[in-house]
Amino acid sequence: MSDKIGIGLLGLGTVGSGIIHILEHHKKELMAKTGAADVDIRRVLVRDLEKQRDGHVNRDLYTTRAEEVLEDPNIDLVVEVMGGVEEARQYIEKALKNRKHIVTANKDLMALHGDELLALADRQNCELLYEASVAGGIPILRSLTEGLASDRITKMIGIVNGTTNYMLTKMTQEELSYDEALQQAQELGFAESDPTADVEGLDAARKMVILARLGFYASVQLDEVHLKGMTAVTAEDIAFGQQLGYTLKLIGLAERNEEGVEVSVEPVFIPDSHPLASVHDEYNAVYVYGEAVGETMFYGPGAGSLPTATAVVSDVVSVIRQIRLGTAKAEVNLSADEETVLKKDEDIYAKYFIRLHAHDVAGAFKKITSVFTSNKVSFEKLIQLPLDSTDLAEVAMVTHETSRSSLEKISDDLASLDVVETVKSRYRVEGGEVDVPEQRDLALV
Ligand SMILES: NC(=O)C1=CN([C@@H]2O[C@H](COP(=O)(O)OP(=O)(O)OC[C@H]3O[C@@H](n4cnc5c(N)ncnc54)[C@H](OP(=O)(O)O)[C@@H]3O)[C@@H](O)[C@H]2O)C=CC1
Ligand SMILES: N[C@@H](CC=O)C(=O)O
Numbered sequence: 382m383s384d385k386i387g388i389g390l391l392g393l394g395t396v397g398s399g400i401i402h403i404l405e406h407h408k409k410e411l412m413a414k415t416g417a418a419d420v421d422i423r424r425v426l427v428r429d430l431e432k433q434r435d436g437h438v439n440r441d442l443y444t445t446r447a448e449e450v451l452e453d454p455n456i457d458l459v460v461e462v463m464g465g466v467e468e469a470r471q472y473i474e475k476a477l478k479n480r481k482h483i484v485t486a487n488k489d490l491m492a493l494h495g496d497e498l499l500a501l502a503d504r505q506n507c508e509l510l511y512e513a514s515v516a517g518g519i520p521i522l523r524s525l526t527e528g529l530a531s532d533r534i535t536k537m538i539g540i541v542n543g544t545t546n547y548m549l550t551k552m553t554q555e556e557l558s559y560d561e562a563l564q565q566a567q568e569l570g571f572a573e574s575d576p577t578a579d580v581e582g583l584d585a586a587r588k589m590v591i592l593a594r595l596g597f598y599a600s601v602q603l604d605e606v607h608l609k610g611m612t613a614v615t616a617e618d619i620a621f622g623q624q625l626g627y628t629l630k631l632i633g634l635a636e637r638n639e640e641g642v643e644v645s646v647e648p649v650f651i652p653d654s655h656p657l658a659s660v661h662d663e664y665n666a667v668y669v670y671g672e673a674v675g676e677t678m679f680y681g682p683g684a685g686s687l688p689t690a691t692a693v694v695s696d697v698v699s700v701i702r703q704i705r706l707g708t709a710k711a712e713v714n715l716s717a718d719e720e721t722v723l724k725k726d727e728d729i730y731a732k733y734f735i736r737l738h739a740h741d742v743a744g745a746f747k748k749i750t751s752v753f754t755s756n757k758v759s760f761e762k763l764i765q766l767p768l769d770s771t772d773l774a775e776v777a778m779v780t781h782e783t784s785r786s787s788l789e790k791i792s793d794d795l796a797s798l799d800v801v802e803t804v805k806s807r808y809r810v811e812g813g814e815v816d817v818p819e820q821r822d823l824a825l826v
């Protein structure tokens with residue numbers, strides 16, 4: 382093989398153009414790190430040949446015919462940054478069958494078909510790397526598989542979607558509306574082509590499936606992730622949390638213990654003092670608990686052209702090194718364990734924040750607290766604030782640890798009380814306690 386490595390690029394959008402930028406501007410570093418192997422972009426698959434694009438790609442390289450990339454014998458490595466599942470899967474399979482190495486940023490694909498693609502890559506003696514698929518520019522997959530290879534990971538809590546973190550930051554700090562914040566995230570290139578995947582939590586769920594596979598060797602299917610996006614989050618919830626010393630974040634959580642594995646994505650209240658609460662804008666962070674190492678946090682930009690492209694090109698460097706050493710092969714030992722047991726709702730324990738509107742009448746407080754007593758759940762904090770110009774009071778509590786099934790029962794029981802007008806919201810609470818004055822301003826008796 383010549384020292385020039387031929388690359389075929391599938392896609393030249395936000396991430397693809399970042400890849401071109403890095404290959405052009407970091408040539409010297411890349412040459413040094415790959416042992417003087419030069420890379421040469423030999424074909425670029427796009428959808429629209431006429432589109433005006435930034436960067437210096439020779440337009441003659443553009444094609445709309447995938448075979449011109451997948452079957453070109455001068456292409457050693459295919460970089461897939463086009464997105465989507467079915468076409469991308471077919472293209473990657475075809476490229477692997479033609480003995481081409483793969484680097485992809487596609488979490489949708491790796492969450493759904495990662496196991497089978499890794500097995501195929503292994504059979505073909507090809508590399509298949511996907512660092513950019515989780516938490517953009519943070520080298521989290523490499524940290525789990527290499528840096529923490531000797532440890533037993535028990536829990537990962539992460540902000541793994543840049544779009545929603547950007548939106549929550551702007552809604553909290555600049556009081557932007559949900560729609561304004563989403564539009565900005567789209568304009569900045571953070572959002573998926575269909576942003577419902579971001580705001581409904583599916584993008585984060587895909588990333589957590591990948592993290593659970595690498596961290597725990599767990600085979601968790603997407604539909605087994607407990608999933609709640611941020612579409613129902615209101616400015617009121619955010620403001621209420623702020624008053625109590627909490628920051629609301631869309632959190633991906635993966636945990637394992639003797640009862641099994643749990644993977645969830647949902648808006649969670651984090652104490653302001655917790656490091657995850659200071660992760661703003663499109664930044665991501667993954668907090669990893671290892672039995673031996675204790676707690677570590679990986680932080681960095683989770684979306685955007687250059688940060689994501691950094692991860693892609695670093696994977697390209699890894700592949701080139703393996704090609705030069707003659708050791709290229711997918712790491713199948715990183716594919717999932719078939720016997721993953723999922724925890725049941727009654728075994729999933731957490732603290733919860735519950736906010737409700739109650740009628741400010743005699744006996745209301747007793748009825749509300751009796752729901753908790755009868756469900757054998759106590760609370761850590763309880764506060765009440767009057768609501769302007771109504772006979773209603775706003776009551777919020779943070780429970781002690783309780784199971785997810787018991788939370789459902791408590792919510793139903795509260796909603797059925799005559800003194801409760803509405804259960805406004807409930808959020809999981811993670812990351813320790815905050816110093817909230819207990820039972821403040823209790824008007825309900
Ligand atoms: N944006 C980000 O911050 C991050 C993105 N990712 C992932 O990276 C991948 C790419 O994302 P991004 O760059 O933002 O996406 P874009 O929509 O900006 O770019 C997609 C590119 O792929 C081309 N393309 C899409 N479908 C086809 C097709 N069927 N045939 C030929 N060409 C096609 C498009 O062509 P044309 O230009 O002609 O329309 C475009 O150049 C996705 O998997 C995404 O999830 C991962 C981490 C972060
Ligand atoms: N849409 C994703 C892009 C990176 O994975 C996000 O916002 O995090």
Ligand code: NA
Pocket residue numbers: 512513514515516517518519520521522692
């Ligand atoms: Na990454």
